[in-house]
Amino acid sequence: MDRDNPLGLSPTDRATAKAAYDDAVVIDCSNVGIVDPWLDRPIQEQFFDKMIQGGVTVSNVTVPHSSSGAVNAVKELRAHRTWIATAADKAILCLTVDDIRRAKREGRAGIIFGPQGTDLIEDVVEMVGFVHSLGVRIMQLTYNTRNYIGDGCLEPGNAGLSLFGRDVIRAMNEYGIVVDLSHCGDRTTAEAIEASANPSIFSHANARAVYDHPRNRTDDQIRAIAEKGGVICLTPYSTFVRERTGSAAPLDALAAHLDHVVNLVGVEHVGLATDINENNETRRIWHRHEHPDLVGDARHHNYPVGFDGDLRKYGVFSELLVKLGYTSDQIGAILGGNLVRVFETAWGKR
Known part of the structure; x- marks a missing residue:
């Protein structure tokens, strides 16, 4: 392979x-950033540099990443706001759709704060407005296990949305925070889609009909989210593409998920997300560079050859879409246009 x-x-x-890629607003709808106090500034900024070099307009970054409650979450939100503000020549915090367009126009790295869970609000619905004021614009209702809102996808009980969860969704709709259901259990997912007045998203998941994994979504769930204007963002992360066979899933394996979902609900309800943990992938990329004999070893490869978990190579997804026969307009929609539509509904058109 070349x-x-x-x-x-x-x-x-x-x-x-x-050409299609250069024209598009490119949104990676799930990414774990790299903000740690012990890191030298150039290493912290490497995340922005990779986005800019790779032509990625916006990343939905897991901020806060901590699951230890509101106080630590506020500290993390503050640290990330500082991270962005002190690199204003490279990055912009996206609070509005205009900010996304500005990031594209100015060639800066747009960052959306999108925590993977609701530990940051604890059991206080009024915290929704507070975290919105700190920059949160997407929020996953649960991670893999049960919380105050509902069940995660690994909970065997598969309970539904709690009364508190319904109040939280109403508050998210009111303030303009997109409801993300990527890790939710099946019953919580169905009830949350119905409860939300605004479109919901799966920020990073694939089709369970193609590969039966609890983190992937059923056809009924994908249809339900599409019927209300939402988007499922497919991911090349091998664990959710196919069963491990000794190496990472190739790019063509992701195509099976993409074509299945497009045939099910249409191009306008599909996006992309890498689900990269940048801290880990930076180490892996360095390791593969220093030890090329390990390329292809499943222990060191979570992403297909040609992308390799490196945001600088994100344009390969546009090449995959061309290979599959999608038009330039459809490619632009999948790369980010569909998510912009959801954000306009949830956040407002500004």
């Missing part, structure tokens, strides 16, 4: 893919 052209596209098709 690592620089993993899909074997012709020069004409590669040029078509690049």
Whole structure:
């Protein structure tokens, strides 16, 4: 395989893919950033540099990442706001759709705060407005286990949405925080989609009909989220693409999920998300560079060859979409246009 052209596209098709990519607002709808006090500033800024070099307009970053309650969450939100403010030449905190467009226009890294769970609000619904004021614009209702709101996808009881959870969703709709259901249990997912007046999203998940994994979503769930205007963001993270076979799933394996969902609900309800933990992937990329003999070893490869968990190579997804026969307009929608539509509904058109 040619690592620089993993899909074997012709020069004409590669040029078509690049043109569509360059025109698009590109949104990676799930990404774990790299903000740690012990890191040197250049390493912290590497995340922004990778986004800019890779043409990724916006990342939905797991902020806060901590699951230890409101106080630590506020500290983390403050640290990330400082991280962005002190690199204003490279980054912008996206609080509005205009901020997303500005990030594209100015070639800066747009950051959305999108925690994977609701530990940051504890059991206080009024905290929804407070975390919105600190920059949260997407919030996952549960992680894998049970919380005050409902059940995660690994809870065997599969309980539904709590009364508190319904109050939280109403508050999220009121303030303009997108409801994210990526890790929710099946019953909580169904009830949350119904309860939300605004479109919901799966920020990073694949189709369970293609690969039966508890983190993937059923056809009924995908249809339900699409019927209310939402989006499922498919991920190349191998664990959710196919069963492990000794190496990472190739790019073509992701295509099976993409075509299944498009055939099910249409192009307008599909997005993309890498689910990269940047701290871990930075180490893996360095390790593979220093030890090329390990390339392809399942222990060191969570992403397909050609992307390799490196945001600088995000454009390969545009090449995959060209190979699959999608038009430039459809590619732009999948890369980020569909999510912009959801954000306009939830946040307002500004």
